[in-house]
Amino acid sequence: MLPVDLPDAVREALLAPLVDHHCHGVRRDELSRAQFELLITEGSTPAPPGTTHFDTPVGAAIRRWCAPVLDLEPHAPPAVYLARRAELGAGEVNRRLLEAAGIVAFLVDTGLESPELLSAAEMGRHGGAAADEIVRLEQIEQDVAETAQIAVDYMDSLAEELAARAARAVGLKSIVAYRCGLDFDPARPSRGSVIAAANRRLSDPKQRLTDPILLRHLLWTAVDVARERGLPLQFHTGYGDPDLDLDRADPALMTGFIRSLQPIGVPVILLHCYPYHRQAAYLAAVFPHVYVDVGLALTYTAAGSARVMAELLELVPFHKQMFSSDCYGVAETCHLGALYFRHGLARTLRARLDDGEWNPTDCARIAHMIGSGNARRVYRL
Ligand SMILES: [Zn+2]
DSSP states (O other), X not given: OOSSXXXXXXXXXXXXXXXXXXXXXXXXXXXXXXXXXXXXXXXXXXXXXXXOTTSSHHHHHIIIXXXXXXXXXXXXXXXXXXXXHHHHOHHHHHHHHHHHTOEEEEEEEGGGOOTTBOOHXXXXXXXXXEEEEEEEHHHXXXXXXXXXXXXXXXXXXXXXXXXXXXXXOSEEEEOHXXXXXXXOOOSOOOHHHHHHHHXXXXXXXXXXXXXXXXXXXXXXXXXXXXXXXXXXXXXXXXXOOTTSOGGGOOXXXXXXXXXXHTTTTOOEEEEEOTTOHXXXXXXHHHOTXXXXXXXXXXXXHGGGHHHHXXXXXXXXXXXXXXXXXXXXXXXXXXXXXXXXXXXXHHHHHHHHHHTTSSOHHHHHHHHHIIIIIHHHHHHTO
């Protein structure tokens, strides 16, 4: 199960159930090969003619590590893998792969909700785990924009709706990296500027929100709610789909905003971060309220993921790193996220033991903190 020999206590700590503090639902329906291939890439297009998304680090990882969960030999060819998947059916495949991930609680970002995706509660049931909700800010703003009549309604409804949704959630999440980049003005916008921007917004509310003034207003409204309820605020940073300008998703770009939240005490959780995970580790090291994970970067770098984990651990305080699978669409991404997290951490811990830098007690404690303890503390699970 682990790629290296470790003292029993360290091994047990690594194999203990994980808190997956950021994930999405997986599909409940049967998938064609074309649909499956689109769900194992962050790109949104099929592989070029004559090629396949299975010829990627994550594609090879599915054949290596997910095939045995479906009773196939490791490295089963894609066609054999997908035939077995269809034979077992989506329900059974989801149960097997989510259970194999060894997760005790899923914190599900419900911002992408659609009838084909398992809900947070269903993710929990399929994976034999607890489940809680993370509320996506931009989704709530969209709902409010489509129903508000005037700017003042918009502002009031946004605050009310955020507070109501937050009451049932364990955290809030922003995708401002996608909407205007992380180099936004960190200051709270003036009421006058928000009213003027809201009036423009309400004239065409079906559009996705990209106005930096309203995005900042949304963030600061969320900060008020998060402070009131003691909730952390997650941010997409780094690696994502092609809607993103990657260079504007470097978490170091939001240093000003992070600094302004420090006295307020709202925890800021930097998701994914890759390839800016070293910047993220630095931010977590110097700001008391900043936490990081490398989420789907481990799934998508797959056989190379141990290096990403090792780079994050060069600097990140052990009480600041968390585990997430960031699974979405297919349960393979959950299983692989957990597997490469455990493998990568195991290799780093083995190296520290070999160098005599950390002792087995330290290693076990660190594995517990990163695997579940930090998330339990910050999300108050
Ligand atoms: Zn995500």
